[in-house]
Amino acid sequence: MKIILAAPRGFCAGVNMAVKSLELALQHFGPPIYVYHEIVHNQFVVHSFKDRGAIFVNSLSEIPSGSTVLFSAHGVSPAIRTEAKNRDLQAIDATCPLVTKVHLEAIKFAKEHYTIILIGHDGHDEVIGTMGEAPEAILLVEDVADVDQLEFTTQTKLAYLTQTTLSVDDATRIIQRLKERFPWIVGPPKEDICYATQNRQEAVRVLGQQADIVLVLGSQNSSNSQRLRELAAESGKASYLVDGPKDLEREWFRGSETVLITAGASAPEQVVQETIAWLQSHFDASIEEQIVQKEEVVFPLPKALRALQSPSPAT
Template sequence: MAVQDPQSHDVLLAEPRGFCAGVDRAIEIVERALVKFGAPIYVRHEIVHNTYVVNDLKAKGAIFIEDLAEVPPGATLVFSAHGVSQAVRQEAQERGFSIFDATCPLVTKVHVEVAKLHKEGYEFIMIGHKGHPEVEGTMGQLSEGIFLVEDVEDVDRAPVTRPDKLAVVTQTTLSVDDAAEILAAVKRRFPLVREPKQQDICYATQNRQDAVKVLAPQVDVVIVVGSPTSSNSNRLRELAERLGTPAHMVDAASDLQPEWFEGRSRVGLTAGASAPDILVQQVIARLREMGAVSVRKMDGVQETIRFPLPMGLGDKSMAEVAASRS
């Protein structure tokens, strides 16, 4: 399906797709901090896992770091949407930074639950992906007594010593189906395990996966807009493939490959929760160049959730913030 010899095809847009409330809030925190305090603003880890977003904020004066030693004394520091460990939080305070916490409130909810139940004597199993910053942040709420499981086999190896005082938490961006399978294994081994009152997997992750479950059977190939480091974007691609539909993840429209669409007349398009809509529109434009004759949006859940900003950042008008984005 090369540009010079396009094949006609239709594009079906998943709904919902793209930015969630936690990502919107995190980006706005950095942008408002830049407006209020001026560049540079330091951000520990990528604010969200999207190349376009990170490069855009870099151009405006954000500096992304992993080691707090890279931040000069007295600087303004933002914690990323993924959250941080207690050790990082304490070090940042000791170094005297002006701190704004962009941790997604749904991740913070998990941290609060861990702290509360730890005081009651609980150990924890965390379902998640080793090395992901959200997992490191949640595991780092405690110095001991929290055990990571990545799959069903890990459940049998978890060195739990208090099966009667055991709770389970999960990374918020997991595959809903995978997490349910691992949780079932946890409950088989530890029948008394305490589950969260509401599942930890966030509403946006759930909604985007549910949309792909509706989208994938209707199309011949699925395109997921998202960066390679984005957990929730990877889960969308995996889910489509699990449902039997070829799927590819792209960081930008230029990543689209003509051979993906050869002999396929129906293209499904979605985006991870950290992917901005401008990238989706650029992908649509490229698909039109490659032969798309129609773009249709699925019916789906309308998300209206918004999270409040930290104290000290809510007093600049959105017009000023919008001006900084242009």
């Protein structure tokens, strides 16, 4: 068996920043550190932080007054920020800057009296946070069929935004339909789907052609990981989304000579390497890393943590 290891894969700059933020908060303030929703959508990461004293909550009412709370990479609504302040919580905001960009666009369009069409997945943490910026002005659509249900006249100022972790192809189809039905609609100055999501999808699109089977490392509730699996499946490849080697079944690989391995933007490299080791032990697999794009993006830590970061060694 030959393993093609996709690059880029795994942690993006936003996830890396959020994970480092929680690590630093635990080191400096000590456990427990409360986290509003999962820090990132990956079970390996969440469970490892639980073991170190992080407590993940779905409501701020679960957090004792005066405690430290970290907002996840997916962002939160203004109502959550206000509630945290009212409960005297010490908030650390680890929202990905690319998600913050979408929030700011929503605020700007709402102030200019636009009706905003948000393309995204209902119930996703990022969508909930973005819609919370201007709930009276934002409508959610998930697919082209939803767009076809909309009715507006040319008197309505329309704008669209997208969740950052969507399938590029799906978002393009929905945006195209919006423009067909409402030619006067406007979009953000720069597209919202993040660079890491696009790069990982491009790697699967390009490298998947060489493979018999595609393994995506990531959790089931990870939107960008699901899109990678779907993209591989759409190209006719057997594709599986797994948290790690414990989810693998030998029968999947019967007759497969080449396996492409990638990882969603919230999946740590450790699970990639453990999966490779499993394939090597069962199938004597060889490895070839193929780089489709190079990523050098780095996001700064939240202001509340920057002073706590160890200085880089002198060069």
